[in-house]
Amino acid sequence: MSLDSYTTLGNSGLRVSPFSLGTMTFGEGWGWGSSVADSEAILARYIERGGNFIDTANVYTNGHSEKILGDYVAGRSELRDRLVIATKFFCNLHPGDPNGGGASRKAIIAQAEQSLRRLKTDYIDLYWLHNFDKYTPVEETMRALDDLVTSGKVRYIGFSDIPAWATAQAHTIAQFRGWAPLIAIQLNYSLLERTPEGELIPMAERLGMGVTPWSPLAGGALSGKYTREDAGKADADRGWMVSGYLAEKTFDIVDELRGIASELDTTPAAVALAWVQNRPGVTSTIIGARRLTQLEDNLKALDLRLTPEQVAALDALSTPTLNFPANVNAGAPNLMHAGATVNGEPTTPIDFAQ
Structure with a gap:
């Protein structure tokens, strides 16, 4: 398989790469990201390999991630229509403004306009609601998103990190009213986080939504860098986002990943990514990289074929409590x-x- 082995996303005609390039690491505003030059090198390599699906958000490095992507594409105008650029709204970048974030009509339209400016484009291919807004009626959110689609500023919509019941409710209302439907969900899914198998993934399969997992390496905990032997010695770039995973269960899984990687002459990270990408319902896995070498390492997973015995061994160590x-x-x-x-x-x- 390669990055240009495109597949349709959910019940739509939108064709995307099997690995999406996540850009939460673009920019150094959070203390652990990539420089502009490194970010552009990662973008260039991903696109050169045939990748077309790029994921960002208004909140990533406080808007700098969107700007880095926008500057890169704007300088290469022939790229824009070849790429599927996805971004997210919800997080408030304007402290003190009660309407600066969330999923109200006012907030959605304002955030879309701000993202369009940073991305230096006149349309967003896939617009994600980033988190659940319990204060806004779902009809208001879905109608505002439909208006953005009708206006041409957004092509498709999806939900990220939203409960299954709320996603199903929004999707059903949109279908009954003839509004733009949800074509995909984004969720936290890895060998260390399999609880989406309880409701979110089955819901997506039944309702025709693509599944795009984020953090498939659990923030790097499954990369092979953190082992039982080195426990407490290796500092995590993302601090608590990784350290919270470093327990016996993780080390058991990492030991198995290392063993399989040795059998297949590859890396533990590639094995963990191959496991996620081949799970039922998964369409495109979001991979992140702070350095070009990390991207190259992650892309090795495209060529891996785990045996049923290897998959079963990983499944047994990571079985979730549903x-x-x-x-x-x-x-x-x-x-x-x-x-x-x-x-x-x-x-x-x-x-x-x-």
């Missing part, structure tokens, strides 16, 4: 078809006397 009702529904097929064959697979008889 809360109600996922834990109950997991046994529903057996209760409904006890002892029968469903979709060619036998079910287990239920002994109600136990």
Whole structure:
């Protein structure tokens, strides 16, 4: 597989690369990002390899990430229509302004205009709601997004980090009213965060939404840099975003990743990314890099094919605890078809006397 092995995103005709380039690391305003020169080198290499799907947000490095991307593309006008540029709204970049963020009509339109200026473009390919706004009626949010699509300033819309019930509600309302539908969701998904398998991913599969995982390496915790042997010695670039993962479960998974990487002559990071990208429902995995070498390392995952035994070993070490009702529904097929064959697979008889 390569970056130009494009696939459609959800129930749409939008074609995107199997790996999306995340740009949260673009800019040094947060203390651990890439310089402008390094960011442009990463962009250039990703595009050279055939990548077309670039993900940013208004809040990333306080707007600098969008500006770096905008300056780069503006200087290469032939690129714009070849790229799928996605950005997010919600976070307030204007302290003291109660309407500076969120998902109200006023906030959405203002944030879109600000992002368009920083990106130096007249349209956004995919506009994500970044977080859940419990204070704004969902009809107001979806109608404002539909207006942006109708005006041509936005092509498609999606939700990031929103509960499954709220996403389904918004999508259903949009469908019934003939507004622009949600074509994708963005979520935190990795070998260390598999709880989206409970509701979010099944919802996306049923409703025709693409799934674009972020932090597939858990902020770097699964990169292979942090091992049991080096516990407490390696400093995490992102501090608490990584250190909170560095526990025995992580080290067990990293040990398995290292073993598989040795078998396949690759890196633990590539193995972890290959696992995510080949999960049911996943369309395009968001990869990040602060250095060009990290991007090259991550792209190795495109050529990996994990064996069923390798996948099973990783699955066993990372099995999530799914809360109600996922834990109950997991046994529903057996209760409904006890002892029968469903979709060619036998079910287990239920002994109600136990």
